[in-house]
Amino acid sequence: MEDRKYRSSQWFGRSGKDGFIYRAWMKKQGIPDYELAGKPIIGICNTWSELTPCNSHFRELAESVKRGVLEAGGFPVEFPVMSLGETLIKPTAMLYRNLVSMDVEESIRANPIDGVVLLCGCDKTTPSLVMGACSVDIPTIVVSGGAMLTGKHQGASISTSDVWRFSDALRAGKMTDEEMTLAEAGMCRSDGHCAVMGTASTMACMVEALGLSLPHNAAIPAADAARKVLAQLSGREIVNMVKEDRRLSHILTREAFENAIMVNAAIGGSTNFVLHLLAIAGRIGVELSLKDIDTYSTGIPLIANLQPSGEYFMEDFYYAGGLPVVIRELMEKLNRSSITANGKTIEENYSNSKGYNPQVISGLPSPFNPVAGIAVLKGNLCADGAVIKPSAASPHLMQHTGRAVVFENIEDYRSRIDDPALDVDETCILVLKEVGPKGYPGMPEVGNMGLPAKVLSKGITDMVRISDGRMSGTGFGTVVLHVSPESAAGGTLGIVQDGDIISLDVPGRRLHLHLSDDEIESRKQVRVTETGIGNRGYVNLYRQHVEQAHLGADLDFLKGGSGSGVTRDSH
The missing domain is CATH 3.50.30.80 (IlvD/EDD C-terminal domain-like)
Incomplete structure (x- = not known):
């Protein structure tokens, strides 16, 4: 039964008392011998929570991932981590981003996992999961939850960007409380995160531009059946990544970060992108600074006409061809040989992407705004x-x-x-x-x-x-x-x-x-x-150790990583 090809064999490939304990307690879930005998064990890191409405469909999405893992000859194990619902959590989800990254890092390191699928959607769930996974550096792929369908109110399309307009109108006496309630009822019509190029969609675009997901991950709406298909294909791909030992450090090169900055400029991505990209770079060991954000944003115009910088919504973005079209338009500026999760280069994945609506995604010669980026x-x-x-x-x-x-x-x-x-x-x-x-x-x-x-x-x-x-x-x-x-x-x-x-x-x-x-x-x-x-517990720890914004606001003792080795190997 001994098979040291995979990391999980340190648990399930053992003989004697330790192997007995590891396997027996797993078998209580109805798992036969052969599932634990030399197969890649794939962790599905799930941020599902009823207190994170953006991620409320992740139980179903996880099942699609599992089908892909099983289909490719792996064995899926789903595990929860703390989930951050931007709309509900106080005082702010950003306070807990670094805490969740610790949860993810230790959950991966401490368990018999050979590769991991990160299920993330709401703003801070994406960077926190990626940060934690970077510190362990095993094969990892990201599956985003997708944006919700465009909101509708009195014959018009609305989104979370309108919340700010509605609020100002209410305070100026141009809108009533009753009108606000009606708009509220029509804004969030389906599963998924914010329907505009807010932070959640920016993070979905970021992971695709970095190469951490399959193509089209960024823009498929949560309610679209194609999101489940992508989840299943990602489940298949993570098994291949484990077999080929394609780890985060192979994908997250300096060139990948430069690509992500340029893509973020072209889509009008959130300013929160800066904090999260800097923190991820710090975890994987890539030197990145605020100056780099400015340098690689400069000269990149806005070619995605999406709210809040433009007119349209994430649903429209997908129908227009999604992020692959933006990447194709930028190809001459990007590092085309950067490797992605499926083992192909950026150029191989995106060179032949087709656009379907120039009102939503333009070409570089005719951008929607020549001034873009951060x-x-x-x-x-x-x-x-x-x-x-x-x-x-x-x-x-x-x-x-x-x-x-x-x-x-x-x-x-x-x-x-x-x-x-x-x-x-x-x-x-x-x-x-x-x-x-x-x-x-x-x-x-x-x-x-x-x-x-x-x-x-x-x-x-x-x-x-x-x-x-x-x-x-x-x-x-x-x-x-x-x-x-x-x-x-x-x-x-x-x-x-x-x-x-x-x-x-x-x-x-x-x-x-x-x-x-x-x-x-x-x-x-x-x-x-x-x-x-906050003078106790995590908040006290955070205030003592958080770095300033220009460094990514990570905790100073979390920079870098400690690898996939378990802290102490005994039972």
Whole structure:
């Protein structure tokens, strides 16, 4: 029975007491001898949870994966990990991304698994699962859950991006609570994650561009039968990956990360992409920086006309040919020889992809917006960097100087933003502090602050906003995010006061506070940093060890990996 070809043979290939225990307790599930005798054991890492509505269909999707694994001669074992539902979890799902990555890493390492299929959908489930798997580095393939069908309301298509518009309309008195309830009922019509190019869809595109999934993974709607077909094919492929020992470190090369940055620019992907890609690179051991995000985004126009940067929805994107068409359009700019999960190169997988709707996916010569990607800003207000998404911003605000209206924390913002006495107009710059990794803690999606009621009442829909937090990938506006160092870590953002003058220059990649170095230093000497919440358990650990946004906001002791060897081999 001894077979050391696969990692799982360390458990099931043993004789004596240990082998007896490993096999006997598995057999209580009705498993015959031959299933544990030398077959690749494939783990299915499932983030299904009724508290993660985006992933609520994953039990069924896992069954499709299992069929593929069995068909290819492997044996599937499904296991759960903590699931992060972006819409429900407090204070923010980002706080727990690194915790889930630890759960995934240790679950894979500690168990008899030769390869793993990562089932992920809602925003943080994708990066957390990939990060954890990277630290173990066994054969791995990703199956995303897919976007929900496009929402419908009063004859129009709606999506999560409209939540921000509806909210502003409600606060401006242009929409009633009853109208909001009606829209709410029509928005989420099926299984799946957000129907636009929000963070979940961006993550699905990211894993496909990195080569971690089969082609078409990014855009197939959750409700489409093709999603189950892709899951079954992925189950087949992971068995081949194990037999050929095609591991994450073979796929996630420096060139693969460069490809992902360029693809993200072309689709108008979420700013959250930056944090997650940097964290994944840190786990697999690839040197990647904020500068690289800017370098490889520059010159890539927006060719996917998708909300919130464009007009259409993920469902339309799939019908138009999906991510394969975008990759084909970018082929001359990409690293074409990068290997993907199925063993083929990017060029082999995508060169012959066909597009079906140029209104949704254009060619490079006629992009929807020549300004795309994620711009990285530097300056005395963000010494280690900040980011902005130009395709979702207002052109007239890309170079703007204004007076700061400062909110010391999210509670201060909520209590004063609609106060008629607030001294603000549309030329001002809204500044929000203490919403970074340490300060909140967890870096919530509050950076795209709703505009003051007195500004909304004038019909103004955008202002420059600056914070050390994040914004939802479904959000939009001229929003500067991820200011690093954050205010809670002693960053300059923490000493900005009402009335200070700030200049934003996106073309010049500059964010500047009009104060002398001496004045900035003097204010820092007397500033008292808030302690935030959480002085026990994981939250305390997080606040002590989380890195700043420009490094990916991972925990410092999780960088790199420790391989697939078990911590201690005894029973």
